[in-house]
Every structure is written in structure tokens, then in C-alpha cells.
Amino acid sequence: MTRVIDLRSDTVTRPSEGMRQAMAAAEVGDDVFGDDPTVIELERRAAGLSGKAAALFLPSGTMANLVAVMSHTRPGDEILLGDQSHIFQYELGGAARLAGTMTRTLTNFDDGSLDPDQVLAAARTENLHSPGSTLLCLENTHNRCGGAAVSKKATDSLAEAAHSRGLSVHLDGARIFNAAAALGVSAAALAENCDSVSFCLSKGLGCPVGSVLCGSPEFISIARRNRKMLGGGMRQAGILAAAGIYAIDRNLQRLAADHENARLLADGLRELGPFRPNTPQTNIVVADVVAGRLNDWLAAFEREGILAVAFGPQRMRLVTHLDVARADIDEALSRIQRMIGAVPV
Numbered sequence: 001m002t003r004v005i006d007l008r009s010d011t012v013t014r015p016s017e018g019m020r021q022a023m024a025a026a027e028v029g030d031d032v033f034g035d036d037p038t039v040i041e042l043e044r045r046a047a048g049l050s051g052k053a054a055a056l057f058l059p060s061g062t063m064a065n066l067v068a069v070m071s072h073t074r075p076g077d078e079i080l081l082g083d084q085s086h087i088f089q090y091e092l093g094g095a096a097r098l099a100g101t102m103t104r105t106l107t108n109f110d111d112g113s114l115d116p117d118q119v120l121a122a123a124r125t126e127n128l129h130s131p132g133s134t135l136l137c138l139e140n141t142h143n144r145c146g147g148a149a150v151s152k153k154a155t156d157s158l159a160e161a162a163h164s165r166g167l168s169v170h171l172d173g174a175r176i177f178n179a180a181a182a183l184g185v186s187a188a189a190l191a192e193n194c195d196s197v198s199f200c201l202s203k204g205l206g207c208p209v210g211s212v213l214c215g216s217p218e219f220i221s222i223a224r225r226n227r228k229m230l231g232g233g234m235r236q237a238g239i240l241a242a243a244g245i246y247a248i249d250r251n252l253q254r255l256a257a258d259h260e261n262a263r264l265l266a267d268g269l270r271e272l273g274p275f276r277p278n279t280p281q282t283n284i285v286v287a288d289v290v291a292g293r294l295n296d297w298l299a300a301f302e303r304e305g306i307l308a309v310a311f312g313p314q315r316m317r318l319v320t321h322l323d324v325a326r327a328d329i330d331e332a333l334s335r336i337q338r339m340i341g342a343v344p345v
Contacts, residue, residue, distance in 0.1 A: 041241070079095060178258070257326075268329070
């Protein structure tokens, strides 16, 4: 049987045997009562890594972002965010439906950043006729911008603009450790001037579930209540938190290998002809299909045991991760080369 090379996302990783053992051995309590020791330890470590004073363990990145929005705003407030941001594109309008906020989009640059002048121009003061803008949401790495690692300088400039107009800043740092590895700076430095930051354990770090939201103790106290309201209070969650601790100890240092594999994959696709890939900074390859139909290529990929996802009308996304080795990249490119000529163009 052909081995499947799954490049749909870095969320498809399966816990290693060592991670499973750590989960099985985890000391647990009741996290809603605040006495699960493994969750407490994960939150302590996450706060330290992010440079914040406190942290909160949540089931998913989508919930972490929603809790952040709810905790920074009141219903009727306006939030500013990129038109290509995950919160706007992929979170089912939760900021509007559940947090009760208006979303005002600004144009994302190709590098995932925004224009600080646009932030200044868009921010509104609450008055009789208009809602107040109270929150700016940023993203790093930026998924729809090809996994772009947004520089500290760009983030700091945007945070300064937002703060000057009285807005708080939340950083959707689902893959912030990929950004840190690509830029050669710490995650804490990238999030330094943001009021809150979330990151996923279930992407590059290889955990089966979970995200962490970090901020001030006062902010996390509010976030804990909002998590409970959304049904995100998990009881003996130390079983899951143990996977996060294991990943922090072992999987942070290997992210650069995923980035190198992504570059090799992009280079190989570029040489094959029908594809025009980005030059990835991190672990996300976005490739335009310039010959043939996207759906035909994705179907051919699947027949050859390669899984990718559509990322636009003629665009696909392929993501490297800890379950994909260098040899898998070579094998995937070999299989794709065999398809050339078999897929109608």
C-alpha cells in the first residue's frame, strides 16, 4: 500500500509514543476549580515563553481567539483586523455572532502585516453615531499570506499605532514559534507590545489538541470566565496539558527542519512547471496552479497518496510538519513528477 504523505496541515500530526506516555502518566485535578497541577504547569511555562504574566489553556485556537476578543471588548465594539486574517476568514464570524463585535477589515500586505496609517485612520472613537474601535487583531505567522513571519518591527509599529488610539492588541500567534524560528527572535519578543497572544499546541508542536492564551493576570481572569461561558472549561485537562509540556520541552527546537522541508518542496514544485509556489519563510507552501485545473491536480495527488488542500480558485496549500521527513518530500516530488502528462492541461 502506498504510504500517504499528508500535507493538508500541521494539525494532522499524531502524538508520539513519548507524548502518549507523558499523557498517560499526567497528574490531574479539576481545572475548572483551578487545581489541575499539570495544567497549572503548562500555563506557567506558556506565560514565560510568551513574555506575559499569566496564561489560560483552551481546547482550540478558534476558542482562544474568540475568548481574547470577548475579553478585550464589549458587545457593539468594533475590532480592526486584516482582510486575510484567520479570525475573519476561518472562524465562522464568532467575533460578531458570539462576542457581538463589528469587524472592520484592513488590507493585509503580502508579508502578513498591515499599514499603521490605515490603523490610525480606521480607529473610531465611540460617539452618538458610531461604535468605538477597541481592539486590533494581528496574526503571526500569517496563514493566508503563505506562512509569512511578521517581523517584530512591523508588529511593534502596529501595536504603537493601536495603543495611541486607545485600542488593545491581540496577536493570533497560532504558529508564533514558527515565526520565532524563522526570524531568529523569541516568541516573547514578537509579542512584547501586544496585550494578549495565543498559540496552538496542535500545529507545529505536534499535540493532539489545545491552545494557550496569554496576557496580564487581570485579562486572564476575565478570559477564564469567558472560557467557562463558551463551554471550554475542561476538568481533568492535565492529560492534554501533559502533551503540551512534552512538546514545549522537545518539539520547539525542531521547527526549522519543517521550514527547510517546505523550501525543498517549493523549489521542487517550481521546477516541475505546472505550479508557481511561494518562497516559504516557514512551513506553509502556497502554490498557484498555472496549467490544468486545481481539482484535477488535487485528485491526482490523492490517487498518488499525497494530500493537499485548495486555498483559492487555482491555488493549493501544502504544510510540512513533524510527521513529514526529508525523505517524504523527495518521495512526494517524485510522485508528482510522474503525474506530469497524466493530468490534462
